[in-house]
Amino acid sequence: MASIRFDKVGKRYANGFVAIENLDLEIRDREFLVLLGPSGCGKSTTLNMIAGLEEVTSGKLCFGDQLVNDIPPDRRDVAMVFQSYALYPHKTVYENIAFGLRMRRTPQAEVDARVRSAAQKLAITHLLDRRPSQLSGGQRQRVALGRAMVRRPAVFLMDEPLSNLDAALRISMRAEIKQLHEEMQTTFVYVTHDQAEALTLADRIVVMNDGAIEQIGTPHDIYEKPATIFVASFLGAPPINTLDGEIGGASGRPVFRCGDVALALPPAIAAPTGSKATLGLRAEDVTLDPKAQDDVAIDGVVNSILPIGSDQFIGMKVAGREFFFRLAKDQACAIGDRVRLAALTNRLHVFDAASGRSLAGG
Amino acid sequence: MSAAGPAGATGHVAGERHRRLRIAALWIASLIFVGYVTAPLVWLVSSSFQSEREITSKPPHWIPHEPTVQNFAAIFAAPKKDVTYETRRAADPASGGFIPSTAANLLPAMANSLIVAISVVILNLLVAIPAAYALAKIRFRGRDASIYAILTTRVIPDIALVVPFFLFIRNLGLLDTLASLIITYLAVTVPFSVFILTNYFEGLPDELDKAARVDGCSRLQTLLHVYVPLSLPAIVAVILFAFLASWNEFLLALMFTQTPNSQTLPIIVASFTSDFTISFSFINAAGVLAIIPPVLIALLFERYLVSGLTAGAVKG
Ligand SMILES: Nc1ncnc2c1ncn2[C@@H]1O[C@H](COP(=O)(O)OP(=O)(O)O)[C@@H](O)[C@H]1O
Ligand SMILES: [Mg+2]
Numbered sequence: 001m002a003s004i005r006f007d008k009v010g011k012r013y014a015n016g017f018v019a020i021e022n023l024d025l026e027i028r029d030r031e032f033l034v035l036l037g038p039s040g041c042g043k044s045t046t047l048n049m050i051a052g053l054e055e056v057t058s059g060k061l062c063f064g065d066q067l068v069n070d071i072p073p074d075r076r077d078v079a080m081v082f083q084s085y086a087l088y089p090h091k092t093v094y095e096n097i098a099f100g101l102r103m104r105r106t107p108q109a110e111v112d113a114r115v116r117s118a119a120q121k122l123a124i125t126h127l128l129d130r131r132p133s134q135l136s137g138g139q140r141q142r143v144a145l146g147r148a149m150v151r152r153p154a155v156f157l158m159d160e161p162l163s164n165l166d167a168a169l170r171i172s173m174r175a176e177i178k179q180l181h182e183e184m185q186t187t188f189v190y191v192t193h194d195q196a197e198a199l200t201l202a203d204r205i206v207v208m209n210d211g212a213i214e215q216i217g218t219p220h221d222i223y224e225k226p227a228t229i230f231v232a233s234f235l236g237a238p239p240i241n242t243l244d245g246e247i248g249g250a251s252g253r254p255v256f257r258c259g260d261v262a263l264a265l266p267p268a269i270a271a272p273t274g275s276k277a278t279l280g281l282r283a284e285d286v287t288l289d290p291k292a293q294d295d296v297a298i299d300g301v302v303n304s305i306l307p308i309g310s311d312q313f314i315g316m317k318v319a320g321r322e323f324f325f326r327l328a329k330d331q332a333c334a335i336g337d338r339v340r341l342a343a344l345t346n347r348l349h350v351f352d353a354a355s356g357r358s359l360a361g362g
Numbered sequence: 363m364s365a366a367g368p369a370g371a372t373g374h375v376a377g378e379r380h381r382r383l384r385i386a387a388l389w390i391a392s393l394i395f396v397g398y399v400t401a402p403l404v405w406l407v408s409s410s411f412q413s414e415r416e417i418t419s420k421p422p423h424w425i426p427h428e429p430t431v432q433n434f435a436a437i438f439a440a441p442k443k444d445v446t447y448e449t450r451r452a453a454d455p456a457s458g459g460f461i462p463s464t465a466a467n468l469l470p471a472m473a474n475s476l477i478v479a480i481s482v483v484i485l486n487l488l489v490a491i492p493a494a495y496a497l498a499k500i501r502f503r504g505r506d507a508s509i510y511a512i513l514t515t516r517v518i519p520d521i522a523l524v525v526p527f528f529l530f531i532r533n534l535g536l537l538d539t540l541a542s543l544i545i546t547y548l549a550v551t552v553p554f555s556v557f558i559l560t561n562y563f564e565g566l567p568d569e570l571d572k573a574a575r576v577d578g579c580s581r582l583q584t585l586l587h588v589y590v591p592l593s594l595p596a597i598v599a600v601i602l603f604a605f606l607a608s609w610n611e612f613l614l615a616l617m618f619t620q621t622p623n624s625q626t627l628p629i630i631v632a633s634f635t636s637d638f639t640i641s642f643s644f645i646n647a648a649g650v651l652a653i654i655p656p657v658l659i660a661l662l663f664e665r666y667l668v669s670g671l672t673a674g675a676v677k678g
Contacts, residue, residue: 013501014501014502014503014505048572051572051575051576052575052576053572053575053576072575072580073572073575073576074575074576074577074578074579074580074583076576078576079576079577080572080573080576082569082572082573083569084567084569086567086569086570086572086573087573088570088573088574088588088592089592090591090592099574099577099587100576100577100578103577103578103579103583103587104578147573147577151577157576
C-alpha cells in the first residue's frame with residue numbers, strides 16, 4: 001500500500017552530471033506506472049531513487065506521508081527486478097528467492113511456504129536446487145521475479161526486466177507481469193524503452209526525455225494526444241511522419257501548409273496564422289482514396305512497399321521527406337504508382353515548431 | 363582441423379605427425395620449466411636429510427645414500443643444548459654433529475614469524491575487504507584520489523621507507539617488538555591487498571550490490587553475504603600474498619628486531635651463515651621447516667586458487 005510523490009526532485013551525480021531536474025510526479029497506490037523514454041533519459045535514476053539506491057540531491061521524495069529522502073533501501077519496503085536479473089551466483093534458486101525474507105528474519109516455515117508458492121506460480125519448482133549459472137535467461141528472469149514477489153513489498157520496481165529475453169518470450173512474459181500486478185495488488189513502477197511494452201502494461205505512462213517529464217497519461221492519451229513532438233515520435237512503429245511548415249488560415253479554418261501539401265486542421269488548433277508548426281501524421285492515419293478532396297489529400301509516387309503480413313507499408317516522398325503509410329493489403333498499389341491518400345484530419349497532430357508542444361486546444 | 367581437405371590421406375598423416383611433434387615439444391618445454399622451478403626445492407629437501415659429509419660429496423647425491431634426521435633432531439634438541447665454543451670445537455664438522463650458536467633461537471623465531479604473519483593476514487582482511495568494497499561500489503567524494511593515493515604508495519621501494527619507519531617505530535617505543543613488524547608489514551601489504559580486492563569487486567556487477575540492498579542488507583551485510591562469498595579466490599590471493607610477504611620479509615625485520623624476543627625466521631636463518639663454521643645441512647633443514655607453513659596454507663586454499671570456480675557464475 002503506497003503512493004509515491006516526487007516533489008521538485010533533482011539528481012546530480014557525484015561527477016556533476018544532472019540526470020534529473022525538478023521532477024514532479026505522483027504515483028498512485030496500486031497503479032501500474034511505466035517510465036518510458038530513450039536510453040539515458042534518467043529512468044533508472046528515477047527508479048533507483050525510489051528504491052533508495054541513489055540519493056535524492058534536491059527536493060522531496062515521499063511514500064504516502066513519509067519523507068524517505070534519507071531512508072536506506074533496506075528500510076524501505078520495496079522490491080526490485082533488474083535487467084541483468086542480478087541473481088546471487090553462489091546461492092541456489094531457493095536461497096536466492098528466500099534471501100530477502102531471511103534478511104528480514106521471517107520464520108523458516110513462512111519462508112518455505114512463500115518460496116514454494118512463488119515457485120509454483122512461476123513454474124520453477126523443479127529448478128529450486130539449481131544455481132543461476134545452470135538456468136536459461138527466461139528461467140533466471142522468473143527467479144528474479146520470484147525473489148521480488150515473496151517479499152510482498154509495498155512497491156514493486158522493475159528496470160527493463162524483459163529486455164534481455166528473446167522476442168517471443170518477451171511477449172508472453174508481458175502477460176505474466178500484468179497478471180502478477182493484478183494478483184499482488186501493489187504499486188508497480190516499471191522502466192522500459194520499449195513503447196509496445198509500455199502501451200500493453202501501463203495504467204499510466206510517464207514519458208521522459210533528457211531528465212524531465214514530457215507527458216503523463218494513460219496509454220490511450222499518450223498515443224492519441226501526444227503533448228509534444230517528442231512523445232509523438234517516440235511512440236508508434238514506424239515512427240510518426242513529420243513535416244515542418246506553417247499555419248495558414250482560410251475562412252476561419254486552420255490549414256497546415258508545406259510546399260504543395262495543404263491539409264485542413266481540426267478547428268481546435270490554437271495557433272495564429274503564419275506561425276511555424278510541425279505536422280505529425282501517423283502511418284495508419286490515411287486511406288487510399290483517389291477521390292479525396294484537395295484539403296485532405298496527400299499525393300505522391302510509391303517508391304517502396306513492405307508487406308508485413310496483415311498490412312503493408314508503403315513509402316513515398318512527401319514535400320521532400322520520406323513518409324511511410326500503413327495500408328490494408330487489399331488496397332493494391334505498386335512501386336511507381338502515383339497515388340492519392342486521404343489523411344484522417346481529426347487525427348493530425350500539430351506542434352509548435354519552436355517549443356515542440358502540441359497546438360491541440362483544450 | 364587443418365588435415366581435412368583435398369590432400370586426402372597423405373595430408374592427414376602429415377597433419378598427425380605435425381600434431382605429435384607439437385605435443386612432444388610442449389612436453390619437453392614443460393619438463394624443463396618444471397625442473398628449473400623444482401630443482402632447488404628438491405635439493406633443499408634432499409640435503410636436509412644428508413649429513414654434512416654427504417652434502418659435500420661429488421657428484422651431489424640427489425637421493426641421500428645414508429638418510430639421516432640428525433639435522434632435524436638437532437633443531438628440536440637445540441634449546442636443551444648448551445652451545446659454547448668448546449662444545450662446537452669438540453664436534454666433528456665433517457659429520458655435521460655440530461650446530462650454530464644461535465640454533466636455539468630457530469623455533470621461537472618460527473613462532474614469532476607465525477604470529478606476525480597470521481596477524482598481518484587477519485588485519486589485512488579486516489582493513490582491505492571493507493576498503494575495497496567502498497572504493498569499488500560507493501561513489502563518494504575523494505574516491506579517485508583515495509585510489510591514486512593507495513596505488514602511489516606501492517611504487518615507493520621499501521628501502522626508501524626504512525628510515526621513516528625506523529623513526530616512527532622508535533618514537534612509539536616499539537623497537538624489538540612483534541608489533542613493530544606487524545605495523546610496518548601492514549603498511550606495505552594493505553595497499554596491494556586493497557588494490558587486488560578493489561579490482562575484483564569492480565568486476566562484480568553493481569546490480570548485485572543493489573539487489574542485496576533492496577533485499578534488506580545493510581552495506582556491511584551486503585559485503586558479508588554477497589561480496590565475500592563471491593570473492594573467495596581474490597581473498598585467498600590476498601591471504602597468500604600477505605602471509606608470504608610477512609613470512610619472507612627480511613629488511614624491516616633486520617632493522618627493528620634485535621633479540622630473539624622479536625626476531626623472525628629469515629633473520630635467524632641468515633644468522634646461521636655468519637657463524638664460525640657453517641653447517642649447510644643444518645641450514646637446509648631449517649629451510650625445510652621454513653617452507654612448511656606456506657605450503658600448508660597453499661594446500662589448504664588450493665581449491666580456491668583454481669580460478670573459474672565463480673567465473674562462470676558471476677557473468678550474467
Ligand atoms: N553513477 C553515475 N554517475 C554519473 N552519471 C550517471 C551515473 N549513472 C547514470 N548517469 C547518467 O545519467 C543519465 C541517466 O542515466 P539512467 O537513469 O541510467 O538512464 P536510463 O535508465 O533512462 O537509460 C545518463 O546520461 C547517464 O550517463
Ligand atoms: Mg536504465
